[in-house]
Amino acid sequence: MYAVTAIKPAAAPKKYEVTCSNCNLRELCLPHGLCAEDMARFEHVVYARRRIKRGEALFAAGDEFKAVYAVRSGFFKTSLTDGEGREQVTGFFMGGELLGMDGIGTGRYNNASIALEDSEVCVLPYALIEKMAAEMPSLQRHLHAVLSREIVRDHGVMMLLGSMRAEERLATFLLNLSKRFTARGFSPSEFHLRMTRDELGSYLGLKLETVSRLFSRFHDDGLIEVQQKHVRIRDIAGLTQILAMRH
């Protein structure tokens, strides 16, 4: 089971130790595109960080919405659980990506957000964001853009789930992961999956055995090397090819 505790970071985290302006994720994060002056003002919003240990929840579905979180380091999954206990993983999030925006509309988080490795997030209290956005057009615009892009991302997942076959889904996922790692300066072709086969299956609308079999098949076809959670992409073109083959 996942604990919902650890609201309070252990050591006193020195504020402003790493500011947005010198954060290596600034190109990917919410304040992206702000001028130096606006950036300086924005940094006062990011007044706290929070550490979440592997397996713990940053927030649970139904928790009161107070802040949006920017992933500073680590890896998260978000997931819904419906009345009958069925879990649906709705996304995986890494450095510079924002968590919790689904809570704005109702005042409660709709998803649970679970760390899949020891992680750290920047806390962006929504009340402050709202206030600054009203005074800072570039921030307002960027906030809207971030929300809108989340919608576009979700539509991509809908296309994946609604009209792709199993191997296309996994290929799409691997290529997407590769791109996001690249944007963060990591290897495009070699990485550790932080989620289980079950979690990945949930996200892709497949059973864990199917995911496992697909990894084995891709391996046999020389597209990737897999050893448990470690993946190395050997043939990006081959993976892309899978998507190009209609049915």
Place this chain on the structure above:
Amino acid sequence: MYAVTAIKPAAAPKKYEVTCSNCNLRELCLPHGLCAEDMARFEHVVYARRRIKRGEALFAAGDEFKAVYAVRSGFFKTSLTDGEGREQVTGFFMGGELLGMDGIGTGRYNNASIALEDSEVCVLPYALIEKMAAEMPSLQRHLHAVLSREIVRDHGVMMLLGSMRAEERLATFLLNLSKRFTARGFSPSEFHLRMTRDELGSYLGLKLETVSRLFSRFHDDGLIEVQQKHVRIRDIAGLTQILAMRH
């Protein structure tokens, strides 16, 4: 039968003829929750309407993003088309719902938006919305809420596509449609589907034959009456029951 049309007589569409404050959809639309004064200011943003005939596009994927649209009457689908010509319907929209928010992030609409019956929309130019939101906290908050709720809606679809069986998907869809019609003062149990089996299948991640078979099955089970596009729900509890049955 409960037509959504005929709200507007044939008269020339004079601007401000129907304002937000007296629009029968105001409880569902973007300006919802604004005070009288703010509402009056907001009405100046809604300076135009646009009629779209059945089968025509309000906008196409890739079109330059300039405005968000509120459905005043009629019915729309939104859909993506990927490189290989595969279509994925991402949503159906009726009175009071907003179209085009996925364009904010990139400056281009990501979806195409097609009228499934003769329809009318209010044009909300984004530049004006943005400006007013900065000056009007209640509007800003509501805009964020609307964007956020769109994300939540998409997550619901992801759960539907990722972890429900065919009959659960259709039952969920019918119940959702019923609720939305109810909120608009139409019959909760009797309505015309404006989309084809193919479009509905795309939305639900099923083939059109499967959708057709499910309608027939639901009919045989006494849950609904179907005759082509006309549907009458006979047993809401029975439909709900389908969702409660795991596996």
Place this chain on the structure above:
DNA sequence: CGTAATTTTGACTCCGCTCAATTGGCGTGG
């Protein structure tokens, strides 16, 4: 009124699921 489009229905197939057994990895405690 005729033609095209949509819907329904049937027969058969196959992809992904279920059930089950085995293997492998990793942390914990003796």
Place this chain on the structure above:
DNA sequence: CCACGCCAATTGAGCGGAGTCAAAATTACG
């Protein structure tokens, strides 16, 4: 350090739900 136990991952065998292909029926529309 190794043994144990637990959880994750792999692999196999068989099944079933949804897809595919095809044809007929019904409806919509020019």
